[in-house]
Amino acid sequence: MWILANYRPTGIFSLKSAATTSSGAKTLLVPTMYAVKMALVDAAFRSGEVGERVFELVRGLEIRFRPPEHAAVTHGFIKIQREREVKDRKNVQAVELKKRQPFYPTVAYREFCSFTGDLTVAVRVEETSSLLESLLPAIGYFGKRGSFFQFIDVEYSDHLPEPSTFPLSEPPNPFSLDVIVQPLDDLGIKATFDAINTYSTGKARLGRDRLIVQTAIPYKMVSSSRGYTHYRRTD
Numbered sequence: 068m069w070i071l072a073n074y075r076p077t078g079i080f081s082l083k084s085a086a087t088t089s090s091g092a093k094t095l096l097v098p099t100m101y102a103v104k105m106a107l108v109d110a111a112f113r114s115g116e117v118g119e120r121v122f123e124l125v126r127g128l129e130i131r132f133r134p135p136e137h138a139a140v141t142h143g144f145i146k147i148q149r150e151r152e153v154k155d156r157k158n159v160q161a162v163e164l165k166k167r168q169p170f171y172p173t174v175a176y177r178e179f180c181s182f183t184g185d186l187t188v189a190v191r192v193e194e195t196s197s198l199l200e201s202l203l204p205a206i207g208y209f210g211k212r213g214s215f216f217q218f219i220d221v222e223y224s225d226h227l228p229e230p231s232t233f234p235l236s237e238p239p240n241p242f243s244l245d246v247i248v249q250p251l252d253d254l255g256i257k258a259t260f261d262a263i264n265t266y267s268t269g270k271a272r273l274g275r276d277r278l279i280v281q282t283a284i285p286y287k288m289v290s291s292s293r294g295y296t297h298y299r300r301t302d
Contacts, residue, residue: 069189069224070196072203074216076135076182082210085252085277094178096138096284096298097232098209100130100253101277103188105263110205116198122260124198129191130253133228134284135184138298144174184300185219187228195223230285230301238283245301246283253278 082102083092104125111121148170153161190199204218233239235248254263258276261269271277286298 068192068194069227070192070199070203070221071224071228072188072190072221073219074186074188074206074209075219076186076215077217078208078213078215080180080182080210080214081178082214084250085273085279092176092178094140094180095210095249095251096140096180096247096286097132097134097186097249097251098188099251100128100280101251102209103130103190103206104128104254106206106209107199107202110202114202114205116202119260121198121202122263126254126258127256131189131191131227131231131233132284133187133189133231134286134300135182135186136300136302137183138286139181139183140296140298141179141181142294142296143177145177146172147175149173186216187231189227189231232282232284235281235283242283243285243301245285245287247286247288247298248281248283250279251282253280 080094082095082098084095085099085101104122107125108118108122112118149172151165151169151171153165156162188203192199200221203221206216206218208215230243232251233242255275255278258271259269261267262271262276273279285301287301289297289299291297
């Protein structure tokens with residue numbers, strides 16, 4: 068059984084892979100399973116639920132996405148402020164410079180995605196869940212802050228909506244070759260709440276707490292130029 072939550076994009080979406088650097092990377096075309104699970108935990112805290120209990124509930128959930136009908140991705144560079152690093156603490160001049168100017172201006176490559184159509188988040192469950200039904204409407208964005216989505220509705224279905232994302236390790240039979248493959252991160256089965264909690268001293272380890280899943284997204288490139296790429300869902 069799947070619980071299907073539909074969201075309407077109301078802002079520009081941007082979310083880079085966990086395996087990339089901050090200097091520049093392509094945006095993902097859908098949220099990640101990790102982002103959805105963390106959004107559910109965040110919604111739990113804000114609604115008065117016990118976040119640790121919700122984390123245990125969502126950690127092993129299987130999540131798929133039916134992306135919006137169209138996605139237009141812009142390509143460009145923006146100005147950012149980067150923290151100045153001091154590798155040698157004995158370098159007095161560098162230490163003093165960091166104190167006076169902790170950040171310095173530079174540029175970074177960024178991509179932003181504009182959607183047309185609704186996003187469906189599909190969560191596999193064994194039975195109906197009133198907790199998930201109450202938490203899914205409380206989510207207002209996925210990924211980076213500002214990537215806003217408006218909750219539309221939620222329903223149960225015995226079938227996964229088509230077309231939907233799927234991990235390359237579990238391809239459906241048959242499946243279309245008109246897909247875009249991107250690395251989406253997910254929670255590892257051995258992940259702990261302390262490791263993913265930004266307010267704790269624990270650190271999330273890639274490969275244990277966060278897993279990179281090569282995922283096929285049902286999009287086909289329609290057109291592209293130096294400034295943008297247009298994708299259409301392969302219905």
